Structures are given as structure tokens and as C-alpha cells.
Amino acid sequence: MNLPLAELHVHLEGTAPPALIRRLADRNGLKVPEGVFATPEQFRWVDFLDFLRTYDLAASVIRTPEDYRDVTYEYLVGCAREGAIYVELIASPDHAANVGLSDADHYAGIAAGIDDARRDTGIEARILVTAIRNFGVEAAVEIARRQAEDRHPYVVGFNLAGDEAGYPPAQFREAYEIAAASGLGCTVHAGEHAGAESVREALTLPVTRLSHGVRAIEDPALVAEIAERGIVLEACPTSNVATHVFPSYEEHPLRKLHEAGVKWTLGSDDPPYFGCSIGGEYAVARERFGFEEGELRSITRTAVRASFADDAAKATLL
Ligand code: ADE
Ligand code: ZN
Numbered sequence: 539m540n541l542p543l544a545e546l547h548v549h550l551e552g553t554a555p556p557a558l559i560r561r562l563a564d565r566n567g568l569k570v571p572e573g574v575f576a577t578p579e580q581f582r583w584v585d586f587l588d589f590l591r592t593y594d595l596a597a598s599v600i601r602t603p604e605d606y607r608d609v610t611y612e613y614l615v616g617c618a619r620e621g622a623i624y625v626e627l628i629a630s631p632d633h634a635a636n637v638g639l640s641d642a643d644h645y646a647g648i649a650a651g652i653d654d655a656r657r658d659t660g661i662e663a664r665i666l667v668t669a670i671r672n673f674g675v676e677a678a679v680e681i682a683r684r685q686a687e688d689r690h691p692y693v694v695g696f697n698l699a700g701d702e703a704g705y706p707p708a709q710f711r712e713a714y715e716i717a718a719a720s721g722l723g724c725t726v727h728a729g730e731h732a733g734a735e736s737v738r739e740a741l742t743l744p745v746t747r748l749s750h751g752v753r754a755i756e757d758p759a760l761v762a763e764i765a766e767r768g769i770v771l772e773a774c775p776t777s778n779v780a781t782h783v784f785p786s787y788e789e790h791p792l793r794k795l796h797e798a799g800v801k802w803t804l805g806s807d808d809p810p811y812f813g814c815s816i817g818g819e820y821a822v823a824r825e826r827f828g829f830e831e832g833e834l835r836s837i838t839r840t841a842v843r844a845s846f847a848d849d850a851a852k853a854t855l856l
Contacts, residue, residue: 540621541621541820541831541834541835541838542621542622542623542835542838543617543620543621543622543623543804543816543817543820543838544622544623544624544625544803544838544841544842544845544855545617545622545624545625545626545803545804545805545806545816545819545841546626546747546770546772546803546805546841546844546845547626547628547749547772547774547803547804547805547806547807548613548625548626548627548628548805548806548807548808548809548816549593549628549630549668549699549807549808550606550609550610550613550627550628550629550630550648550665551593551596551597551600551609551629551630551633552593552596552807552808552809552810552811553609553612553613553627553808553809553810554596554600554609554612554613554810555578555579555580555809555810556574556575556576556577556578556579556580556581556596556810557578557579558608558609558612559596559599559600560575562599562600562601562605562608562609563599565605566599566601566602566605568598568599568601570595570599571595574592574595574596579810579813580810580811580813581596581810581811583811585782586701586731586781586782587701589781589808589811590672590700590701592811593808593811594633597630597633597636598633598636598637600633600634600637601637601638601639602639602643602647603639603643603644603646603647603650604647605647606634606639606644606647606648606650606651607647607648607650607651607654608651609651610627610647610648610650610651610652610655610663611650611651611654611655613625613627613651614651614652614655614659614661614663615655615658615659615661616815617661617815617816617817618655618659618660618661619659620815620816620817621817622661622816622817623660623661623662623838623855624661624662624663624841624842624845624847624855625661625662625663625816626663626664626665626666626694626695626845626846626847627648627652627663627664627665627666628666628667628668628697628699629644629645629648629665629666629667629668630667630668630669630670630699631644631667631681631684632669632670632673632677632681633670641684641688641690642690645665645690645692645693646690648665648692649665649690649692652664652665652692662847662851662854662855663692664692664693664694664695664845664846664847664851665690665692665693665694665695666693666694666695666696666697666723666725666846667681667685667693667695667696667697667722668696668697668698668699669681669682669696669697669698669699669700669710669713670698670699670700671698671699671700671701671702671704671705671709671710672700672701672704672705673700675709675710675712675713678698678710678713679712679713679716681696681713682696682712682713682714682716682717682720683716685717685720685722686716686717686719686720689720689722693722694722694723694845694846694847694848695722695723695724695725695846696713696714696717696718696722696723696724696725697724697725697726697727697749698710698713698714698726698727699727699749700727701731702727702728702730702731702732702736703731703732706732706736706739707726707728707736707739707740707742707743708739708742708743710726710743711742711743714726714743714744714745715744718744722846723746723747723845723846724743724744724745724746724747725745725746725747725748725749725772726740726743726745726748726749727749727750728740728748728749728750728751729748729750729751729752729753729754730749730750730751730752730753730778730781730783731781731783732753733753733756734753734754734755734756734757734760736753737751737753737754737757737760737764738757738760741763741764741767741769745769746768746769746770746844747769747770747771747772747844748764748769748770748771748772749772750771750772750773750774750778750783751764751769751771751772751773752771752773752778752783752784752790752791752792752795753783754771754795754800755791755794755795758798761795761798761800762798764800765798765799765800765801768801769800769801770801770802770803770840770844771795771800771801771802771803772802772803772804772805773792773795773802773803773804773805774804774805774806774807774819775787775790775792775804775819775822775823775826775827776806776807776812776813776814776818776819776822777805777806777807777808777812777814778790780811780812780813780814781812787822787826787827788826790827792823792827793827793828796829801840801844802837802840803837803840803841803844804816804819804820804823804837804841805819806818806819820834820837823837839856842855842856843856
């Protein structure tokens with residue numbers, strides 16, 4: 539099937555498989571514990587908070603602009619091979635700062651990966667910066683402020699990831715107001731590891747999309763509001779099953795949300811953790827949720843329209 543794919547939800551540090559993490563660790567003279575590597579392709583983790591710790595550990599070996607270039611390039615070239623035309627990469631300045639990288643070096647590395655992947659495959663990509671809830675409210679405000687003052691041209695959006703259950707969305711209002719006022723597109727992880735209340739609260743922030751958002755299904759009035767407002771969900775069904783948000787694809791609400799008129803797109807979230815890929819998520823949508831090729835083409839168009847890229851970049855994709 540010659541279907542163009544687009545991905546609006548993938549964490550850049552979460553794209554590097556164990557084999558690449560080991561390679562970067564070797565290059566940087568670092569040791570990584572053996573226990574977290576199930577296979578060269580997949581990580582081992584126990585529950586969501588353990589997943590976040592494993593993620594932090596893997597991210598801690600991505601240390602230089604060249605490392606970020608390589609992680610970005612390898613991910614995007616793999617996506618292009620599956621037919622992707624556009625990817626939004628969620629990048630965490632706090633993870634980069636934890637290893638001593640400035641914002642400028644962090645984004646320069648990612649931008650080099652994007653440019654090289656475009657040159658070699660034609661794929662386009664942009665960066666969403668993310669704050670991490672469990673790193674605190676002040677850190678989130680700081681990230682938003684830094685983007686408002688001095689922004690790399692590939693940085694087009696703002697997100698909030700990490701421990702949703704422990705850190706509700708409204709705590710981060712100031713960061714969102716700064717980000718939105720500075721012209722960044724805004725989305726927020728909500729309705730993943732907390733329920734409809736978290737989604738309702740997230741919708742009081744200046745967002746046009748929700749990362750996951752799928753637990754809105756717990757409240758039919760909320761689903762109707764999301765549909766009515768045209769809020770776009772970044773759905774990541776395999777991630778949701780892997781992290782036990784829903785016990786199986788059969789119990790995942792994607793089809794019900796679709797039938798309620800909610801707009802949605804697809805993402806792989808953290809592919810080597812959850813054993814998935816963007817091509818795989820389109821296949822899951824077709825094979826497990828029964829969406830046809832024409833509907834999936836329209837999902838790609840929804841993703842491009844809902845992307846935070848500038849209009850000129852979008853026009854080349856549509
Ligand atoms: N960070 C990386 N993946 C995440 C997810 N699925 N939810 C929240 N934070 C994350
Ligand atoms: Zn995510």
C-alpha cells in the first residue's frame with residue numbers, strides 16, 4: 539500500500555533502540571546497566587514509573603550534538619522507509635541540560651539530523667519542546683521562557699510529558715501561557731495515566747491537540763466537547779496497550795472516539811520500548827481497528843493540518 543504517513547507523537551530520546559544507546563554509551567565512555575536491555579531492539583521495564591526511569595537512563599547517554607544528530611537521523615530514515623512524509627519530534631531540553639548540553643547545541647544536533655534525513659529521503663520534521671512534569675513547575679516555566687526569548691526555527695511546539703497522575707495539567711498554566719503567547723503550538727499529555735478529569739483540566743490550557751487524550755472516553759460530554767472544539771488527539775494505541783492504559787486493542791476506544799466525531803492522528807510514542815513503529819501503528823489502525831486505506835489517507839491529512847509546522851511547510855506536504 540502506497541500510503542503517506544505522518545507522525546505527531548514520538549519522544550526523540552525514546553526513539554533510540556538499545557543497540558544505538560549502547561553505541562552512544564561506548565562512544566562517550568559510559569557504562570550502561572545490562573538489566574534494561576531485553577534485546578538489541580527493545581528495553582525492559584516493569585510499570586509506567588519504571589518506564590520513565592528507564593527512559594531517563596537511556597537519555598543520559600545521549601550527550602553531544604552529534605549524538606542527537608545520529609538519534610534523529612536514524613529515526614527519521616527508518617520512518618521514511620515506512621512511508622512517512624512528516625514527523626514531529628518531542629525533545630526534552632531538561633534531559634539535554636542534565637548531560638550538560640545547552641539548548642543551542644541540543645537543537646543544532648537535532649536540526650542536523652532533520653536536514654540530513656531530508657537530504658537522503660525527502661522526509662520533513664519539526665521539533666516540539668517538552669517540559670517534564672516530575673521535574674517541576676518552575677523548570678517548565680523556564681523552558682517556555684527560553685523558547686520565547688530565543689528559538690531555533692525548527693522548534694514549533696510545546697508539550698508536557700512525564701508523570702501525569704502525580705502532576706495535574708493546570709499546575710503548568712503559566713508555562714503554557716508563555717509558550718502560546720510566543721507563537722508555539724501547544725499540546726499536553728493528558729488522558730493517558732489519569733482519567734477524564736485530567737483531560738478536562740488540560741482543555742483549560744491553550745492547546746489545540748492532546749497527547750493521547752483517549753481516556754476522555756470515560757466522560758461522554760467531554761468526548762462531545764473535544765469533537766465540537768476540533769481538538770485533535772495524538773493516539774498511540776500500541777503504547778497504551780503496552781503501558782496498560784487499556785488491556786488490549788479490542789478495549790481501546792479509538793473507534794468509539796472516531797464515531798463520536800473526534801479528530802485523531804497516530805504516533806508511536808517510544809517505539810523501542812513498546813515494540814512499535816509509525817508504519818506499525820497505521821497497520822494496527824487498519825488490521826485491529828478496521829480503518830480502510832481512504833480513511834488512513836485522511837488521518838495523514840488531519841495530522842498535517844494539525845501539525846505545528848508553518849503553512850509553507852504544510853503546503854508542500856498536503
Ligand atoms: N515520556 C516518554 N513517553 C511518555 C509517555 N507515553 N507519557 C508521558 N511521558 C512520556
Ligand atoms: Zn508521549
